[in-house]
Amino acid sequence: MKHTVNIRTKVIISIVLFTIAIFSLVQYQHNNIVIEQLTRSEAAKNTLLLDTIEPVLTINLAFGLNSANAGYLDDIAAKNPNILLITLKDHEGTRLYQYINAQDEHHKTPVKRLIETRSLHDEATKSPIGTLELHFSNIYYDQLLAKHQEFTLKFFIVILLLLTLFVLFLRRAFKPLQTLLGQIEGFDPQNNAYDLQRTRNNDEVGIIQNAFAAMIGRIKRYTDEVDELTKNLEQKVQERTSQLSAKKAVLESKIIEIQEQEKMLISQSRLAAMGEMMSMIAHQWRQPLSTTTLMISKYTINAMLNDTPKDERDEILEKVSDTMLYLSNTVDDFQTYFKPEKSEEEISLCSVIERALHFTKTRLELNKITVESHCDEAHKVHTYINELIQVLINIINNGIDAISAVNPEKRVISISSVQEEGAITLAISDSGGGIDEAIIHQVFEPYFSTKSKNGTGLGLYMAKMIIEKHTGGTISVENTAEGACFKIRLFTRQA
Secondary structure (H helix, E strand, O other): OOOOOOHHHHHHHHHHHHHHHHHHHHHHHHHHHHHHHHHHHHHHHHHHHHHHHHHHHHHHHHOOOHHHHHHHHHHHHHHOOOEEEEEEEEOOOOEEEEEEOHHHHHOOOOOOEEEEEEEEEOOOOOOEEEEEEEEEEOHHHHHHHHHHHHHHHHHHHHHHHHHHHHHHHHHHHHHHHHHHHHHHHOOOOOOOOOOOOOOOOOOHHHHHHHHHHHHHHHHHHHHHHHHHHHHHHHHHHHHHHHHHHHHHHHHHHHHHHHHHHHHHHHHHHHHHHHHHHHHHHHHHHHHHHHHHHHHHHHHHHHHHHOOOOOOHHHHHHHHHHHHHHHHHHHHHHHHHHOOOOOOOEEEEHHHHHHHHHHHHHHHHHHOOOEEEEEOOOOOEEEEOHHHHHHHHHHHHHHHHHHHHHHOOOOOEEEEEEEEEOOEEEEEEEEOOOOOOOOOHHHOOOOOOOOOHHHOOOOHHHHHHHHHHHHOOOEEEEEEOOOOEEEEEEEEOOOO
16 A cells, blocks of 8 residues: 655655755855855954064064064964064065964964965165065864864754754644544444544634534435435346346357357358359360360371371370370369258268369379378268268368378378268368367367468358258367377267
8 A cells, every 4th residue: 555645744844955055055045154254354364463563573674673573473472372473684685583373383283384485675675685485374264164164063952852843833733634534434334333423623624624514414315325225226136137137148049159150151151152163164164174175086096097107195195085085084083072962872982082083183292291091891881972072171271280280290181981870970180280289179160260361260160061061970180199180980880
């Protein structure tokens, strides 16, 4: 839970920070001014002292009164304890007088020195007659600055005491508001026993408390009304839900039935449309194929009658004739396959497999896939032939796609049939790596595809519908060491 700082704390922190900021700014400016004034005062005092003693020393040097200068400088040094050193020399540099402050040698820390040097000139001849050098300490400056800092500390302590009193006053002033906030936070619309008392105080807190008390009373009345309406509404919703659930179950079953019928109708209409298309193609191709075949036959008969020896052209024409015959048979197969017949026929599984492989022969050759077919001519089923062929074509094409995607060294599709008691099991397996175990149970669901945008998700669903609805059999899939294996179980009729 996020912690929130209350208004009282914000006000106290703001005032304390503001006071400290103002005090720091004023004190900083004040310190700068005091230091500057003290520095100027010290410099002015030293300059005044030099200006005072310079004329006296100049006159005494001009008349050769060295002893008078010594006494005068001793008196000056005694009256000014901030003088650390006085040195008086004549114009040739000979030291005439020197004073060293004895206390300067006992200082533990170095004393800041201000060195002043004056050249002394004869007022009459304007020629140099000596040099005066004075070293001043900052003792007065340090004393005044220490007193100022002591005053600043005392003033800061007074400010802190005033701030403490102010904070205590704010806490006392905000206490009624805190009590009111605690009462408001404990309000629960579902607790009818909760009650916020009105007050006679006319300050801001009292006005807020009375307003909340009135609002809580209205909320309680509204809550009671809402609770009553909710009970009635829940009862009506339960009744209506029960009615809708019953209707929904009936509607869902009808929708599922209609969807399945629509899918079968779509598949049948597509087969019918393709059958019509194949009929037109067969009609258009039949005559050119027949004409070409007759021309080749006529050429062959003439060659035989004229006893013409066979050459390379005869071999080529023979191959062309075989190709035309194969093309004609292919057209017949497609026309028969797409014909929407709905009568069951008995047929050998080998024949069904052979016709399915005939339709997928081109794709198998292009993808360099070998088909290993092991079936028994004695294995016969009574079923809808064209629809069973459609199922096999779909499974074989899926095997081709899987092998092409994985591209293994072994590129094989195996087809075999096994006779069982009352049924024949047809197994179609590939070397395409298999189906992910996480989704293998979904492959027969409508619109589920592992081919991304290239798959509709209806191929295996239609295969399942055909096997279960039309042939009364079952279809399943499992993974082998090399790939996927689809098993179709078709029930045979008892004699």
